[in-house]
Every structure is written in structure tokens, then in C-alpha cells.
Amino acid sequence: MKAVIFKGKNDISLMYAPEPRIEKADDVVIKVTTCSICGSDIHTKYIGNQDPGKIIGHEYCGIVVDTGAGVRGLKKGDRVAGRPAYSCGQCYYCRHRQQSLCVNGGIFGVLGTQGVQAEYARIPFAENTLVKIPDNMEDEDVIFAGDILSTGMSGLLKNDVGLGDTVSVFGAGPVGLCAVACAPLFGAGLVIAVDILDYRLDMAGRFGAVTVNASKEDPVKKIRELTNGIGVDAGIEAAGSEATITACIRSTRRGGKASILGLIDKPLLFDLRKRFYDMFTLTMGYGDQNHVEELINMIAHGRLSVRSIITHTFPLSEALNAYDVFEKREGGCIKVLLKP
Numbered sequence: 001m002k003a004v005i006f007k008g009k010n011d012i013s014l015m016y017a018p019e020p021r022i023e024k025a026d027d028v029v030i031k032v033t034t035c036s037i038c039g040s041d042i043h044t045k046y047i048g049n050q051d052p053g054k055i056i057g058h059e060y061c062g063i064v065v066d067t068g069a070g071v072r073g074l075k076k077g078d079r080v081a082g083r084p085a086y087s088c089g090q091c092y093y094c095r096h097r098q099q100s101l102c103v104n105g106g107i108f109g110v111l112g113t114q115g116v117q118a119e120y121a122r123i124p125f126a127e128n129t130l131v132k133i134p135d136n137m138e139d140e141d142v143i144f145a146g147d148i149l150s151t152g153m154s155g156l157l158k159n160d161v162g163l164g165d166t167v168s169v170f171g172a173g174p175v176g177l178c179a180v181a182c183a184p185l186f187g188a189g190l191v192i193a194v195d196i197l198d199y200r201l202d203m204a205g206r207f208g209a210v211t212v213n214a215s216k217e218d219p220v221k222k223i224r225e226l227t228n229g230i231g232v233d234a235g236i237e238a239a240g241s242e243a244t245i246t247a248c249i250r251s252t253r254r255g256g257k258a259s260i261l262g263l264i265d266k267p268l269l270f271d272l273r274k275r276f277y278d279m280f281t282l283t284m285g286y287g288d289q290n291h292v293e294e295l296i297n298m299i300a301h302g303r304l305s306v307r308s309i310i311t312h313t314f315p316l317s318e319a320l321n322a323y324d325v326f327e328k329r330e331g332g333c334i335k336v337l338l339k340p
């Protein structure tokens with residue numbers, strides 16, 4: 001089968017790979033119908049922290065084509081959307097609803113099993129990992145529920161956002177836009193999106209945010225102006241740079257909460273002393289995929305849609321071109337789908 005394969009640092013290729021088979025009783029194999037390219041796939045490509053030969057990708061929908069002997073809740077022909085991480089459901093972390101930390105689990109194409117940018121994929125712990133797609137929904141409606149939508153929403157959950165709260169979102173890429181799109185579900189009042197690309201800010205504006213272009217004005221100063229000098233109740237950082245993390249923390253109010261969702265790939269220097277006396281709460285890390293079913297339910301009932309962030313769709317055979325478009329942000333690119 002065709003698959004997007006990591007060959008070495010800064011070297012990915014579309015190659016043939018063996019088709020996956022059931023290896024354990026709780027596996028299923030899916031025919032991938034849609035997968036997407038994630039910012040973290042670009043990290044994998046450039047940081048090169050991966051074994052050569054690994055299939056990349058962890059955002060996907062598909063159709064079940066084979067099931068292990070222990071699988072009861074899924075059958076051949078079921079349409080499914082997947083979580084990016086698979087987890088056993090039984091270890092200490094899973095029992096504490098922190099499946100992303102599962103000691104028996106992994107992340108498709110990153111840690112453990114092969115990724116999903118391929119024609120077929122093996123899904124471990126399938127009944128924990130997959131969610132059935134309602135008949136009247138398309139892959140495009142639900143593909144982000146497992147990863148970027150769960151992660152974006154986790155910024156609101158970790159910050160305990162409630163009625164009328166003011167929220168900043170630094171980085172209007174896919175995760176940041178998902179956070180902006182989910183903010184009304186929590187009753188947020190003012191939502192301020194910060195980025196340096198106008199076309200991304202325009203999208204944030206369409207999801208209801210007030211926008212600040214950080215290449216044209218100081219976002220910390222602007223956020224203070226917009227919040228009567230106080231700062232926002234909740235800061236969400238979805239870019240992973242020192243500048244955005246620092247600005248996010250600085251523009252969140254005393255006694256407020258900030259959550260770092262952006263992947264950090266360098267050591268950060270930030271003086272937390274002042275925030276200590278401000279009784280500040282800081283959290284970090286991605287979401288725990290506990291609410292994938294709820295998200296799909298909200299999408300099904302018209303409460304939420306992030307389908308508009310899909311700007312490009314390519315056949316899997318054009319995956320390398322798709323990576324180029326995504327990386328270079330060509331043609332107003334936000335999110336790219338691949339169709340095997």
C-alpha cells in the first residue's frame with residue numbers, strides 16, 4: 001500500500017509499505033478514507049526524532065475492514081473516526097482519565113505503532129481508540145474531533161472558562177482556531193485571537209474573535225486595553241514559541257489561568273517569580289481525548305463546526321505536494337486533508 005514514510009531528518013517520502021494485519025485480539029484494521037497533516041507531523045519531519053521507515057500521521061477517519069478476536073463493539077463496514085493516541089483503558093493513567101500518558105499506549109506515527117497517512121492502518125485497543133461516525137456525517141465533519149479539536153477545547157477546560165470570561169488565544173493555526181470555535185460552548189465573553197498572519201486572523205474573526213496582529217501591534221498592550229487594564233481571565237497558547245508563551249502569560253490577569261498547548265521544542269527562559277505572587281495557574285500539554293464523543297455530538301447537532309478550516313484536499317498520491325502547501329502556507333492554507 002502507499003504511505004507517507006519518514007526516511008530521515010527533513011526527508012519524507014511517499015512509498016510502498018506492507019499492509020497492516022491484526023496483531024492482537026483488541027486490534028482492528030481500517031481502510032483509511034481521510035487523513036490530515038498536523039503541525040506535529042512537520043515537527044517530526046524536521047526534528048527527526050523518529051525511526052526511519054515509520055509511517056507518519058495520526059488524524060484520520062476510516063472503515064473497519066478486519067477485527068481482532070476480542071473486539072465486540074466494532075464490526076466490518078463501520079465508519080470510524082480515531083483518536084491520535086491509543087490507550088489500554090486499564091493502567092493507572094487511563095483509570096485517572098489521562099489516556100495520553102498510558103504506559104501501554106502510544107501515538108500513531110510518533111511513539112509506538114505506524115501512522116495513518118496510508119491506505120490502511122492497524123488500530124490498537126480499537127474500542128478505546130475509535131468512535132463510530134453517525135450515518136449522516138461526513139469524514140470532514142468529525143476528523144478533527146480526536147486531535148486538534150480535543151486539544152483546542154482542552155485549553156478552555158484546563159482554564160475553567162465559564163460564563164462571560166475573557167479569553168486570549170495566541171496562534172490562530174488549526175489548534176488555536178479550534179479553541180476559538182469552542183469558546184462559545186463554555187459561555188466565554190470576549191475572545192481575543194493573536195497571530196501574525198491576517199488570513200488566519202480573518203478565520204478567527206469568523207469564529208467570533210476580536211483579532212490582534214502581533215506584527216503590527218504589541219498584543220500584551222492591546223489585550224490590556226481590551227480588558228480595562230486587567231488582562232484576560234484565561235490565556236491559551238497554541239503556537240509553542242517563547243515569544244507567544246511569554247506574551248500569553250503576561251497578558252493573563254493576576255489570579256488568572258494560562259494553558260500552553262503549542263508543542264515546545266526548545267528550553268524556555270521565563271521568570272515566574274512575579275506570577276507566583278499573583279497566585280497564577282499555569283498548565284501545559286495537549287488534551288486527553290476524553291470528550292471525542294461529546295464533540296461529535298455537538299457537531300451533529302449544529303453547536304459546533306470547524307469544517308471551514310479545511311482549505312485544501314489532495315489525493316494521498318500527492319502527499320508530498322500537500323506537505324509543501326501546508327508548510328509554506330500557500331494559498332491561505334490552514335488545514336490539509338489527504339484522501340487515500
Ligand SMILES: [Zn+2]
Pocket residue numbers: 038039040058059084147148
Ligand atoms: Zn495532530
Ligand SMILES: [Zn+2]
Pocket residue numbers: 087088089090091092093094095099101102103104105
Ligand atoms: Zn493505559
